[in-house]
Amino acid sequence: MADRLDGTVALVTGASSGIGEAAAKALARQGAKVAVAARRKERLDALAQQIGGEVLVIEADITDRDQAIAAVNQTVGELGRLDTVVNNAGVMLLGQAQGAPLDEWDRMVAINVQGLLYVAHAAIEPLLSAAEDGPRGVADMVNISSIAGRVARRGSGVYNLTKHGVGAFSESLRQEFATRHLRVSLVEPGAVATELTDHMQPEAQEAARERFKHIEMLTSDDIADAIEYIVTRPRRVAINEVTVRPTNQEW
Numbered sequence: 001m002a003d004r005l006d007g008t009v010a011l012v013t014g015a016s017s018g019i020g021e022a023a024a025k026a027l028a029r030q031g032a033k034v035a036v037a038a039r040r041k042e043r044l045d046a047l048a049q050q051i052g053g054e055v056l057v058i059e060a061d062i063t064d065r066d067q068a069i070a071a072v073n074q075t076v077g078e079l080g081r082l083d084t085v086v087n088n089a090g091v092m093l094l095g096q097a098q099g100a101p102l103d104e105w106d107r108m109v110a111i112n113v114q115g116l117l118y119v120a121h122a123a124i125e126p127l128l129s130a131a132e133d134g135p136r137g138v139a140d141m142v143n144i145s146s147i148a149g150r151v152a153r154r155g156s157g158v159y160n161l162t163k164h165g166v167g168a169f170s171e172s173l174r175q176e177f178a179t180r181h182l183r184v185s186l187v188e189p190g191a192v193a194t195e196l197t198d199h200m201q202p203e204a205q206e207a208a209r210e211r212f213k214h215i216e217m218l219t220s221d222d223i224a225d226a227i228e229y230i231v232t233r234p235r236r237v238a239i240n241e242v243t244v245r246p247t248n249q250e251w
Contacts, residue, residue: 002232006031007135009079010231011072013062013119014089016043018194019144022224023086025051030232032084035075037062054079062089063110068118072126082126083134084231087116088144094156094208095201104201105158112162116143120173124182131181138181138235142227143170147190147245155207163188167241174240183238185230190245193217215246 010027014020016038028034028051035056036044048055056078062068076082090112093104120141127139148156149163167186174184191212223244230239 002229003136003234004031005084005136005232008083008130009033009035009075009081010084010086011035011037011075011082011119011123012086012088013037013071013115014144015047016040019189019192019220019223019227020086020088021047022220023088023227024055026221026224026228027084027086027231028053028055030228033079035071035079037071038089062115062119065114065118068115069122072119072122076126081130081134082123082139083130083136084140084142085119085123085127086142086144086227087119089115090144090146090162092146092148092156092159093201094159095203096155097157100158101201108158108162112159113165116166117169120169124177127182128177128180136235138183140231141170141173141182141184142230143184143186144223145170145186145188147188147243147249147251149186149188150243151251153251171240174238178238181235183230185239186241187223187226187230188241188243189218189223190243190249191215191217192220192223194220215249218244218246 010032012020012024015024015036024034024036033054037058037060041059044057058071060067060071131139145166146163148160149167152160170186226242
């Protein structure tokens with residue numbers, strides 16, 4: 001039986017589009033007050049209008065440590081607590097390693113790893129406090145990885161590296177905080193129709209389109225459903241890891 005999120009507060013990073021946007025809507029429907037963080041404030045403002053109610057818009061680049069920490073602190077300061085974090089912000093820049101632009105590698109590490117670490121580190125204390133005194137007696141950190149965190153493929157080495165790292169970090173945190181009722185969960189989507197491929201070099205975009213052309217892609221709502229399921233479980237239930245592929249995605 002699901003537990004609603006009334007009386008709780010959630011922070012979603014990368015909330016200006018795709019999975020983050022869908023997750024913010026799903027958590028709000030469950031009764032949570034939601035803070036939405038991303039760089040594109042105009043998108044966040046539009047999202048806040050769609051959600052309605054009490055939504056905190058935070059314009060932040062989480063690759064900047066101070067901004068990431070400030071996003072967590074602002075959520076706690078203005079909404080009063082923090083019960084759920086969805087670490088969703090990420091970028092996928094595929095391509096061959098030979099001749100690859102190093103700035104793309106730097107960007108993936110900065111967003112997918114460092115940004116996630118900054119938010120997670122800042123969120124640990126308020127999440128533990130929420131688990132101790134919150135209305136549900138439990139708190140959640142949901143880290144969004146990828147099927148690329150399970151299977152390495154040619155042309156995605158650094159993306160694979162970042163997502164494998166998210167998985168390892170999440171499992172270590174899960175073990176550390178299990179007895180304190182801070183649940184740390186990993187979500188690994190397969191092919192999802194989002195803006196994730198829009199930032200690739202043209203040749204990489206073409207290769208991605210060719211790879212996915214016969215796959216009926218997931219939607220952002222499909223992944224938001226998984227996130228919603230994770231965070232609405234009773235206190236005794238922890239969903240450690242969820243892999244969600246399109247039905248006809250073989251790899």
